[in-house]
Amino acid sequence: MLGRVVGSVEEARQDAEQAGAKEAKEPKPSLKRCPCGYDRNHPMVSPKADYTFLGWCLIMIGISAKPTSISFVCRTCDTVVERTTNPKDIAETRLWG
Ligand SMILES: [Zn+2]
Numbered sequence: 001m002l003g004r005v006v007g008s009v010e011e012a013r014q015d016a017e018q019a020g021a022k023e024a025k026e027p028k029p030s031l032k033r034c035p036c037g038y039d040r041n042h043p044m045v046s047p048k049a050d051y052t053f054l055g056w057c058l059i060m061i062g063i064s065a066k067p068t069s070i071s072f073v074c075r076t077c078d079t080v081v082e083r084t085t086n087p088k089d090i091a092e093t094r095l096w097g
Pocket residue numbers: 034035036037038074075076077078079
């Protein structure tokens with residue numbers, strides 16, 4: 001890897017953008033996968049909602065709040081396969097059931 005550091009600045013920048021892209025350098029499809037090979041649609045990968053503090057308060061008193069982001073976590077290796085803050089993604093994700 002170090003050998004081709006000077007190669008292309010642009011390429012390096014793209015690598016940096018894919019935070020935590022330390023694993024595999026095989027050409028990636030659009031869907032990310034955990035080390036087990038599961039993507040976010042796999043049954044073993046469950047969505048986990050993240051709320052703001054205010055969101056938690058609302059839930060506590062029985063009002064359903066919209067999560068601020070959703071993490072898709074593999075139940076086998078506990079890896080966060082993907083994390084989204086896209087409101088559309090969040091609305092489409094079924095969190096309960
Ligand atoms: Zn996994």
